[in-house]
Amino acid sequence: MRKLATLIGIVMLMLLVALPLTAFADTVTVMFGRESNGDNASTHQLEPHNVFILEGDSVFFDGGVPHTVVIYRLGITPDEVVLLGNGRVNNADPTEQANRLVTGADNGNVTYQFDEAGRYLVICSRGTHFSADGMFG
Numbered sequence: 001m002r003k004l005a006t007l008i009g010i011v012m013l014m015l016l017v018a019l020p021l022t023a024f025a026d027t028v029t030v031m032f033g034r035e036s037n038g039d040n041a042s043t044h045q046l047e048p049h050n051v052f053i054l055e056g057d058s059v060f061f062d063g064g065v066p067h068t069v070v071i072y073r074l075g076i077t078p079d080e081v082v083l084l085g086n087g088r089v090n091n092a093d094p095t096e097q098a099n100r101l102v103t104g105a106d107n108g109n110v111t112y113q114f115d116e117a118g119r120y121l122v123i124c125s126r127g128t129h130f131s132a133d134g135m136f137g
Helices: 002-021 094-098
Strands: 022-024 027-034 042-047 050-052 058-063 069-072 100-103 110-113 122-124
Touching: 027 122, 069 110, 094 100, 100 110
Parallel strands: 022 050, 027 058
Antiparallel strands: 027 042, 058 110, 069 100, 069 122
């Protein structure tokens, strides 16, 4: 019984730690390569990293400079992103193009409404931001 209580306590603590990294909303803003404190400093992070939305909800990716938002089809994983030998995303590859829902303009903002529930991969396709810096969520 004591082991079960300890396990439940550990799980609750993990949830409390992870909660600030997620957001629940009808429409949510993801800081895409910029500081959430309003500073225009460029980062290679998405904040929050995970967003939970319902079917039909929208996400606004507030793009920083210099980043390019790419949203992939439902179920695409980071391992399926087509890379060149130098670690850059192969934007010209036909498979890579077919896997995408949206490719945003360089240095631009993107708003996308998700019409189907599930897990969507979002990356920065600029330079090696995805492969070397882990700029995805």
